Amino acid sequence: KQEVTQIPAALSVPEGENLVLNCSFTDSAIYNLQWFRQDPGKGLTSLLLIQSSQREQTSGRLNASLDKSSGRSTLYIAASQPGDSATYLCALRNDYKLSFGAGTTVTVRA
Amino acid sequence: GAVVSQHPSWVICKSGTSVKIECRSLDFQATTMFWYRQFPKQSLMLMATSNEGSKATYEQGVEKDKFLINHASLTLSTLTVTSAHPEDSSFYICSASLWQHQTQETQYFGPGTRLLVL
Numbered sequence: 001k002q003e004v005t006q007i008p009a010a011l012s013v014p015e016g017e018n019l020v021l022n023c024s025f026t027d028s029a030i031y032n033l034q035w036f037r038q039d040p041g042k043g044l045t046s047l048l049l050i051q052s053s054q055r056e057q058t059s060g061r062l063n064a065s066l067d068k069s070s071g072r073s074t075l076y077i078a079a080s081q082p083g084d085s086a087t088y089l090c091a092l093r094n095d096y097k098l099s100f101g102a103g104t105t106v107t108v109r110a
Numbered sequence: 111g112a113v114v115s116q117h118p119s120w121v122i123c124k125s126g127t128s129v130k131i132e133c134r135s136l137d138f139q140a141t142t143m144f145w146y147r148q149f150p151k152q153s154l155m156l157m158a159t160s161n162e163g164s165k166a167t168y169e170q171g172v173e174k175d176k177f178l179i180n181h182a183s184l185t186l187s188t189l190t191v192t193s194a195h196p197e198d199s200s201f202y203i204c205s206a207s208l209w210q211h212q213t214q215e216t217q218y219f220g221p222g223t224r225l226l227v228l
Contacts, residue, residue, distance in 0.1 A: 043221035
C-alpha cells in the first residue's frame with residue numbers, strides 16, 4: 001500500500017520568499033506524480049504532473065522534481081505571493097489509484 | 111476543456127435520510143470516475159471506482175450498501191449516501207478519467223460537495 005507523507009503540515013512565510021514543499025512516498029512503482037492546490041472548502045486544481053520517466057516539470061513560478069529512487073518529490077514556488085496561500089497536495093498514481101498526502105497548508109504574509 | 115462538475119455543492123440533511131450527489135464530465139466522456147472523501151485537515155481517501163455500465167469497485171472498509179454508486183452514462187456518475195448519519199458528514203469529491211493517445215490518463219476533479227448530517 002502506498003504511503004504518502006508531506007512535511008511540513010503547515011508553513012507561513014513573508015511575501016517574496018521562495019517556498020519548498022516536500023512529499024515522500026514508499027512505493028516507487030508509480031505511473032506519475034501530481035501536485036494539486038486546494039483552497040478552503042474547494043476542490044482540487046492540478047498544478048504539475050510528472051510522468052514516471054521524467055525528473056521535473058516547470059510551469060511559471062512552479063517547479064516540481066521527482067526522485068523515484070529516494071521516494072521523494074519537491075515543489076518549489078518562487079517569489080511567493082499572498083495569492084499562493086492554500087493547501088498543496090501531492091498524489092501518486094499506482095495502477096488506477098491516486099494516493100494523496102495530507103497536504104501542506106501555506107500562508108504567505110503580505 | 112476537461113471540466114468536471116458536482117451537484118449540489120453543499121447539502122444539509124437529517125439523520126436517516128438519503129442524499130444523492132451527481133458528478134458530471136462536461137466536455138469529455140469518462141468511462142471511469144472516482145469518488146473520494148475528505149475529512150477536515152486530512153487527505154483525500156478513495157472510496158470507490160465507478161465504471162460506466164458495470165458495478166463500482168469499493169475500497170476496503172467502504173460499505174457498498176451505504177454508499178450506492180451508479181454510472182449510467184459516459185458523463186454522469188452518482189453517489190447516494192443512504193440512511194445518512196452525522197459521521198457521514200464530510201467533503202465528497204469526484205474525479206473523471208480522461209485518456210489521451212490511448213496511453214496517458216489524467217484525472218480531473220470536481221469542486222466537491224460538502225455534506226452535513228444533523
